[in-house]
Amino acid sequence: MELSKNYIPAIVEEKWYKHWLSKDYFKSLPTGQAGEPDNRPVFTVVVPPPNVTGVLHMGHTLNETVQDILVRKARMSGFNACWVPGSDHASIATEAKVVDMLKKEKGIDKKDLSREKFLKYAFEWKEKYGGIIYNQIERLGCSVDWSRVNFTMDDHYYKAVIKVFVDLYNKGLIYRGARMINWDPAAKTALSDEEVEYKEVTGKLYYIKYKIAGNGQNSTTDFITIATQRPETIMGDTAVCANPNDGRYTQLKGEKVIVPLINKEVPVIFDDYVDKDFGTGILKITPAHDINDYNIGLKHNLPVVDTLNEDGTISEAAQIYISEDRFIARKKIVEELREKGLLVKEEEYTTRLGYSQRTNVVAEPKISTQWFVKMKELAQPALEAVTSGKINIHPRDKFSATYKYWLENVKDWCISRQLWWGQQIPAWYDEDGKFVVAESEEKAKEIFNKQYSTNNIQLKQDEDVLDTWFSSWLWPIEVFNGITDPGNKDINYYYPTSVLVTGQDIIFFWVARMIMAGMEYMNEKPFSDVYFTGMVRDKQGRKMSKQLGNSPDLLHLIHEYGADAVRFGIMISSPAGNDLLFDEGSLEQGKYFNNKLWNAMKLLKMWEEKQLAKGNGQLAITNNQFAIEWFENRLNEVRIEVDILMKQFRLSEALKTIYSLIWDDFCSWFLEWIKPEYGHSIDKEIYNSAVSFFDDVLQLLHPFMPFITEEIYHLLKERNDDLIIKQFSAVNQPEKKILQIGNKLKELITSIRDARNKHHVKPKDTIKLFIETDDEKSYQPIKDILSKQVNVENIHFSSQPKTSSITIVVGKEKIYIETNIEVDVTAQKEKLLKDLDYLKTFLNTIDRKLRNDRFVQNAKAEVIELERKKKSDAEAKIRVIEQSLSSLN
């Protein structure tokens, strides 16, 4: 077969994804009627469902890649791997996009549509865009179980959400009430506190004159000046307020002031809340449009005048500027105040404004009747799950402090949204506004009749839908039907899931609430580990966004570099928990790595054609047997290392380790060692070992780069199995001695090259070598390898007690090759004294460590054992050095 010069990903990727699907490798075991799961341990991951609104961005790509790596590794380690895909209906975000689309593409206004019609359009949208996301997940190579796709508006899921709402209501954990909430004037809906993002903006502070009513007998002036950022809310003022200890204003006690423009009299009140030193020390109280004012209003029993409509225009209650947009009204009001001489001054001022996360407009604090979840009770078990260590947060517990703080200070959750796209709140009202909560209209009627002793009354369902997170928080449970069919086989088997991989930005929205729901409905954590990935930013550290155009298109990247290279690139530079600055350079590195693998495969294929029976013909100038032993041990060493790293979720380090094993150890050393001389063929047995090692490194790499590894696995030889399901065998402990010799060899060869350069020895000059050792046999491979590297005239072994140093003589000069472990007695006295000094201080430390109470208490027994061993080694070396010194003297 003719192999292409370079690796071409496109065809390969499509071929293998289809093949894996056709073999049902991604399918977790069925647990329905037919099959009980076998006795393999289970590894469950539920995908953080992306919003159906768009396409996968780089943050998703990172998440999905991390999950796929963990899932594939688990699958190859004997687990029944179950990775559940799906998407989120993303209530407000999707509704906003559908409304937008309808207007732009069809010229339809939402208000001209019935709820049913609108939902039809929304579902059409979901079909179209949900497909795009699923396609991207496929192209990335994610081994998700497509038979388990869930969508948060699926029928069963919808029922689950309603069931949970009713249940929490009946438990008294959901209530309806008028509270100050955050209002999105663009989407015309309530928001939860978490959906408001605060941004620093420069605004203006306007100083406005309020006349004192009546004669102002007690006052020395006839007006006061009040600073505000929001002059358009003065029509909603119901008081002005000063600090009771502020001498400037105490005289105003009992007075009234006149709100400008509308000439309304409001009282002067006093409250400790007011900061004497800010602004003019007196502020206007607008209970309808500010949370602080609202609280003061409650305390002082002030009326509430809501001067804003749902869309952010001025309401009739304001009396003036009715129907003007709030920001236009602000300008006009300032103008009018200025004309009337009531504007004292304007000041530049930076403040933080709350923006709706989805529509990006300034959110308005607004008093509104909404549905809320009481959070305190639910938070307690969720807090305990993390503090007790039942759930581990990675990396390194970085976010557990944030998590704890939020839960300890959690406020009630506003869950109703004035939207259509979502689960409609299962509350039914009569004409008077009396209501009941039930899972269906029939049940509602039943309860209503019983409760209010009525008969056959018409009820109307609440128009609002639930916050999208009120459905997502059930995700790890309901994807296994754990709410709608509690105790079914799937939920019992797959729950709790193994690990949740997600962005740190949704720790409150989703992670904390999932833990609450898990504890409430399963009495069990939803996952054992949480791994937070960082934000993906562009090279300049900016957030990826459409407006900036710095968010690359995933499919385009895959087209350009190949899916494996994209996965490699995003993982290799992915510091755990820190933000990742996306750089296409690392994707390029991945592409080069693909090619390296491809060429190594080509080399083996070349050898395959002309290999010889054992011992037949290959020039026996290299000790291939040692190369094989060494690489085998090196491989084991790396496998152990990688296992540890992956258990600690240090995936980028694991990938780096594998990369270096393949590039440096396998390609640059192993394949070069066993490479036959030009024109000769390779020994069959050695060839087979090489193929078998290649299999092993491919297996290690497969979770990270699934496509090319599977392709090469099959090109290397005919197989009946596939790499994706090849099970890792038990790892043998590597032999330290062999690894040491291997390292020493590398060191030697490098030194010889250096020596050549430094002493201007040409490659073909003769180099004399003296190797002094107490273990001639183990250095035989060094001799063999060296003879390949240099034209050796003489390699001399000498056995001396207590020595294991190596001396290489190049020309007339001696070069000492030292290692830190072994003692080189041919060195100079100064060096020996230095070594002695070092060892003695080293011993001191160990003694101190062993004596240190805290250390002993915390350390495991084996660590102490290790310290003792270090100590006795050091002592032995000291004796050697001291003997040598005395012999030098």
Next chain:
RNA sequence: GGGAGCAUAGCUCAGUUGGUUUAGAGCAUCUGCCUUACAAGCAGAGGGUCCGCGGUUCGAACCCGUGUGCUCCCACCA
């Protein structure tokens, strides 16, 4: 205002109980090589007061204190 984190080569980052590191990798730069798997490669080179200062220690990139700079989260100062 409260909390968390970060600061190591031109860039992105490793460096996990302080000791085989006179600080490593990849990219970028420079110098040789189209050498019979691989120029998407190979062989080399240059480049670092490990943010400043102080402390603990025989020994600090690592621990402690402090200063500076940056990022993020939370919070009701008009």
